[in-house]
Amino acid sequence: MSQWGKTIILSALVGFATAAFAAGGDVGQAAKQATNWTAITMFAVFVAGTLWITKWAAAKTRSAADFYTGGGGITGFQNGLAIAGDYMSAASFLGISAAVMASGYDGLIFSIGFLVGWPIITFLMAERLRNLGKFTFADVAGYRFKQTPIRAFAASGTLVVVTFYLIAQMVGAGQLIKLLFGLEYWMAVVIVGALMMIYVLFGGMTATTWVQIIKAVLLLSGVTFMAFMVMSKFGFSFEALFAKGVEVKTAIAANSGKTAEEAAKIGGSIMNPGGFVKDPISAISFGMALMFGTAGLPHILMRFFTVPDAKEARKSVFWATTWIGYFYILIFIIGFGAITLVLTNPEYADVAKGVILGGAGTANMAAVLVAKSVGGNVFYGFISAVAFATILAVVAGLTLSGASAVSHDLYATVFKHGKADSAKELLVSRATTLALGVIAVALGIAFEKQNIAFMVSLAFAIAASANFPVLFMSVLWKDCTTKGAVIGGFLGLISSVGLTIVSPSVWEATLGNPKGSAWFPYSSPALFSMTIAFVSIWLFSMLDRSPQAAQERADFEAQQVRSETGLGAAGASGH
Template sequence: MNFMGIGMFIVIVAITLMITYWASHHNKTTTEFYAAGRSISGIQNGFAIAGDYMSAASFLGIAGLIALNGYDGFMYSVGWLVAYIVVLILVAEPMRNSGRYTMADVLAYRLSPVPVRTAAAASTLVISTFYMLAQMVGAGTLIKMLLGIPYEGSIIFIGIMMILYVTFGGMLGTTWVQIIKAGLLMFGAIFLTFWVLGKFHFNLVSFFDAITGKLGQSFLEPGKLYKNPIELVSLGMALVLGTAGMPHILMRFYTVPTAKAARTSVLWAMGLIGSFYIMTTFLGFGAAYFVGGDAIKAVDKGGNMAAPLLAQTLGGGKGSLGGEFLLAFISAVAFATILAVVAGLTLAASSAFAHDFYVNVLKKGKADEVTQVRVAKRTGVVVGVIAIALGILAKGQNVAYLVALAFAVASSANIPVILFAIFWKRFNTGGAVAGIIVGLVSSVGLMMIGPQVMGKAALFPLGNPGIVSIPLGFLAAYLGTILTTEKTVHSDKFDELYVRANTGLGAE
């Protein structure tokens, strides 16, 4: 048991619960519950997007990937920021201008609402489930390693926390949990980066000279992790397009009052996310130098402990007061990170079910505010319970591929349909449903028969299906449109959506 670590965890839990209590008084209408009453400022939302996006997988995972694989880990981290160009330029402002709470709102505007909302809710639930499961399993393993609390106990605890944040705090509470987490994470990364680079007088050349002197020049050369460039291109496609199709990221744009604020929020998020990933690379290289690959692998063979171990070593090493304090602090930051991401995912999943499926498909839009909020909160509880159950069932499984899968589904099923709905006049319901279904089935299917799941017996050669499934999603959306003639009048609605998306006229 690590008492200093547990103490810091308790402080973080207490702060977030106070926020949740405060937010629970502003949580009566659907706009408040799903979109924080559109009261979040651009800068606040920028921090919240960063907090929603920078998962434990990126903080601990990328630092570990670099500590063990050098250059290839660094190259992997690049796509996580470049993805925001697509978010900024193509998606954020049109979504804010023409939607209310979910991606399906934009589709339902000009397409037949029942089939497109059902399909969009299905893809959102699949993406959220995969991504959440990866986070839960990672969190359970991590907390066990950091604090010595049993895996099942950690999962149940995180599940209960995310249910509390979402059902009582709604979007307002979740947003502030994400903002605080982003602040803590940036502080931790800046602190460690200065410490590491300070040892080399902030001279990048002497830093890397020291590393290659110790680990060989090949540590700074590609090829240690990725043998096949096509694999990396495929992963890059899923990252770059998938980020713009991630439901928990899209949902954040509805919390700001205007499209201009949505733009400001992406710019802030890009500043934070970019500098965070650059710093993470220094932490990864620093961990390789100060801690060493073998010592990192001895604690966790995936390398996830690289950043916490670096903190411990810099602080004075195992058993020293400074070392244990820094380890506890970085571990607590990682814990806050997990909580903020799962809360965002829970909210996205419950909005897809409650707003898209229950209210607009089952009830045909005829449900009063009180009922809608009640259903959304209950869905949040159900999502949390399912996440706990799946997390416990997946104990000991290697679920790292689920993160890649979530991005593959988001890029193949959601992005073709979002882009066509906003930019292509002829697009219709047949195309939307076909695009979502084909994108969803092909990305999941190719992943299941690929090497990440089947190992050496794989029928599909790539572990990342994006390079095939993304074009399939676009093709299906195109063919579905061309081959069906829509009988309803929704095609006239394109002008309306197009004007709304581009000018913000009539935006809620």
């Protein structure tokens, strides 16, 4: 049987399983919703369409370069939309709207943090990445360094960031399908994992890019309509929208036994900063993670190798920033729409307590329920299908960057010393995709009750502490050496993961330890772990007096010329 015969049979089985589960009886609390056939039909149409794109892309994916970067033939505008698609993930659409619903104004820290990382990429990274790199950010970080240690570090950093980011997407997908189809949560996560593996295994970067572009257009259209409809209910007055939000939060506080004065203070607090991030160190640390993490996300950095040259790379960032900025403004409106339309509707929420029905984790569905409030069942179906598409596309991009770290950075460069056969490299990449899919499903089930925007912020903290300092110092600092980059990078990686595990969000909330027992008191480790990484890179580089280090310093000039002019960077070829 041909490869595509097998794919179609596998996708049909996934589709039948989905339909069978969806048509099944009520399962658990999430089945409060009746089976939504409009949404299921739209899901089926989207899945069928994207599988067709994957089939088309598979015919064009003949080499490792095609698989990782779509052959380097994607335009700046297309790539900008695809980056925006990668960035407008479940965390952005579902998680930030839930954070705004819970914390009001403070939910904006996610939007602003995610957005302000883009100027760093525009002015410091985009051109240099495209001029120096081939498939992954390790090509850039290790341009003048010893390949084995720097690739081992880069692959480790990529896999840890990808794993944390994947958890958030899987949680979002699981909650969404659970809510819509009345499935058990774990079944929903398994279905997403299976579809994601099909996209990446067969279509590679070309399929992932086109799924991202289509999804970005659908999502931007959907949130525009949602924001318009929310505002129309308040006469297009922001003042009226915010006043209603304060009124709802005040009523919820009053129902919980607060005095009128206390309730008014709590209600009014949603228009003030400071409720979500309690102290200045947490605020700075959290902001740094979101800002610098953007420039260390492997699945975003990988997108700069899909365009033909540095000019298109710059154009990609311009378009990505435009779409992402527009999207985040609308998400803030939708978050307040959730306070005013969802938390006041007894069909969706416990009005007295101000929580969405269905238990912990279903707060992530705020945006989807706003869609139902403003557009009825048909628009609810559309937004649900788009949210599902969002998750699938982002998960595919993440898996691709994880697979390329193992196959290109470890297998081809470290184990085969750059002499790997292209077909074998592809095989390793696909095996890694399967392994990552299984890990993502298992962790998605374990972290079911976490807010997904917060889960992604942990991935950003690790990217900011490990990948970004090494990338920044290796490209812009002449005295950086292999020893400095690798030791500093690993110390940043280990400290950020370690501090994350012993922080209240994981130690207490996820691992179930008693309140107040966390060893590290702040919600984000970035301020500390980034400092450790930068200081270590500087210190170990300055202490390195080996002949190898002297050669690496001497090679900086050639690297700088190539990074700033592109001389010698022919097409998507390596150096």
